[in-house]
Amino acid sequence: MPDTGNAFLDKLLEQTPEVATQPKRGANYNFPYKLYLKTDGEVVRLQGDPISESYYRAKGYHLLSDQATRGQEKSEVDQWLEDEYPKVLEQQVEKASIINAIRRAMQNDRNLNIDEEGWESLSVEEMRDVLEQIKEEHGKTIRVIKPRIKPPVADRMLSGVETSDQMSIEGLAAKRQRGEKGPL
DSSP, X not given: OOOOSOHHHHHHHHTSOSOOOOOOOOOOOSOOOEEEEOTTSOEEEEOXXXXXXXXXXXXXXXXXXXXXXXXXXSOHHHIIIIIIXXXXXXXXXXXXXXXXXXXXXXXXXXXXXXXXXXXXXXXXXHHHHHHHHHHHHHTOOOOXXXXXXXXXXXXXXXXXXXXXXXXXXXXXXXXXXXXXXXOO
8 A cells, every 4th residue: 555644544545445346337317426535545536326436445445434433523524625635735735836946947047957757756855855955966046936825616616606595585686687687
């Protein structure tokens, strides 16, 4: 099993079965997506119907539970989304920022030639060490620019849709009349 560097994901990977099988597939309709932990330590959102669920489990994926069990204050899904995913995202953003800074330095200075093979397997700490080593060896000041992370949108499918029950019937009727008039 791979070591992801995250204690929560490593614990879940230890619980997954070792042998993968190919289950039968059937018709799937209107099932919500579920979060699965793949065998390489990546959490992905995949189909949640019973047939797909058994297929992914047989492939060795761990289905993150959406119900808190005894002794836990949060479900696995809530723990991943609220606690662990922001940490993983922050590490990925920092690692990408370091890689982009090194690539910008290579573009600006043609004498700076650095092998990019194997960067995806390095941790954030190792990437920081590589950056410091490049700075020392080449005497360059390489500035790392971190992008601003926008907070996630609750549901993109509901973007622009009125979902609150706070509006009165008169307010809804007025809104509908404004919509029927159309833009001028």
